[in-house]
Amino acid sequence: MTTELSEFDAKAAESGGLATERFRDSGKTAALEVPKERVSLLANEVLGAVYETIRQHKVTYxxxxxxxxWLIGVGEDGEWPLFMDVWVEHVVEEVSTEDREGNKGTIEGPYYVPAxxxxxTPATLPKREDEGGTPLLFQGQVRGVDGASLGGAHVEIWHADDNGFYSQYAPGLPEWNLRGxxxxxxxGNFALNTVQPAPYQIPTDGACGKLIAAAGWHAWRPAHLHLKVSAPGYQLLTAQLYFEGDQHLSDDIASAVKPELVLSPTTRADAAGNEVTYDFVLDAAKS
Structure with a gap:
C-alpha cells in the first residue's frame, strides 16, 4: 500500500536538492572571467572579516x-541556494541595481522555475479547483522610463500557496500551480487572477533551520508575489511585492522588503476577493 504525499510532507533536503540542481542548470554557473587580482582582493577581505570575528569573540575549537x-550539512542538504538567497542576495541586488531609474526590484529567491x-491577458494563473486563499486581481501597465508603453511585455509571476508551499518544490502540487x-x-497592460499568498517560514528541518534555532531567530518571510518583468531592449526587473499589514514586513528573514514594493489591495466591487494595481517601469538595456 502506498501513501500519496502532500505538500505538508515537503523536506528541506528534497527542496534544497531541487534548488541546487536548477541553479546548476540555469547557466549562472558558467565560468566567469574575473581578474585574479579581484578574486584575491575579495577573498582576502572576506577571510579577513572572519579572522577579525574569531579574534574579537575568542572563538573556541x-x-x-x-x-x-554545519557548513558540511549545508552542502549535504543542498541548502547553499537557500542560504545565499536568504542572507546574502539582498545586498548583491542592492549594489547591482543602484543606478536604475525605473522600479525598485529585490531578490529572486531559490524557488524560481523557468519556462x-x-x-x-487577462489571465488566470494555473491553480487547483479548491485553491485556498483570498482571490486577487493583480493588474497594471509595463512601460519604459521614457513613458513609452511596452506592448507584449512579459510579466512572469510565481508565488507560494495559502499554506506557504511552492509548486515543484513540495509534493502533491500540480506542476505549474500558481506559476505563469x-x-x-x-x-503594455496586464491583468491576472490568482490568490493572495500567505506568509511562510523558510525550511527549518535542514542546516539553515539549525542555524536559525541556534541563533534564536525566526524563519518567517512576509507574504509575497515573485515577478520577473521583461521587454526587448529593456533591463530585466526581478521583484517581490508584499502586502500592507503583514506582521513580518519589518523583520523579513531575507531582508528583501522595500517600501516601494508594498501593495495595498482593496476589496473588489463585486466582493469576490481583492484587487490591486501596480505598474512596472523598466530601464533601457545597457549598450
Missing amino acids: DEFNALKA APELE TVVADAE
Missing part, C-alpha cells in the same frame, strides 16, 4: 568544529 560540521506557461508568464497587451 568546539565552536570552530561545530561551524565546520512557465505563457498566458494572454502573462503577456501584456499592445499598450
Whole structure:
C-alpha cells in the first residue's frame, strides 16, 4: 500500500536538492572571467572579516568544529541556494541595481522555475479547483522610463500557496500551480487572477533551520508575489511585492522588503476577493 504525499510532507533536503540542481542548470554557473587580482582582493577581505570575528569573540575549537560540521550539512542538504538567497542576495541586488531609474526590484529567491506557461491577458494563473486563499486581481501597465508603453511585455509571476508551499518544490502540487508568464497587451497592460499568498517560514528541518534555532531567530518571510518583468531592449526587473499589514514586513528573514514594493489591495466591487494595481517601469538595456 502506498501513501500519496502532500505538500505538508515537503523536506528541506528534497527542496534544497531541487534548488541546487536548477541553479546548476540555469547557466549562472558558467565560468566567469574575473581578474585574479579581484578574486584575491575579495577573498582576502572576506577571510579577513572572519579572522577579525574569531579574534574579537575568542572563538573556541568546539565552536570552530561545530561551524565546520554545519557548513558540511549545508552542502549535504543542498541548502547553499537557500542560504545565499536568504542572507546574502539582498545586498548583491542592492549594489547591482543602484543606478536604475525605473522600479525598485529585490531578490529572486531559490524557488524560481523557468519556462512557465505563457498566458494572454487577462489571465488566470494555473491553480487547483479548491485553491485556498483570498482571490486577487493583480493588474497594471509595463512601460519604459521614457513613458513609452511596452506592448507584449512579459510579466512572469510565481508565488507560494495559502499554506506557504511552492509548486515543484513540495509534493502533491500540480506542476505549474500558481506559476505563469502573462503577456501584456499592445499598450503594455496586464491583468491576472490568482490568490493572495500567505506568509511562510523558510525550511527549518535542514542546516539553515539549525542555524536559525541556534541563533534564536525566526524563519518567517512576509507574504509575497515573485515577478520577473521583461521587454526587448529593456533591463530585466526581478521583484517581490508584499502586502500592507503583514506582521513580518519589518523583520523579513531575507531582508528583501522595500517600501516601494508594498501593495495595498482593496476589496473588489463585486466582493469576490481583492484587487490591486501596480505598474512596472523598466530601464533601457545597457549598450
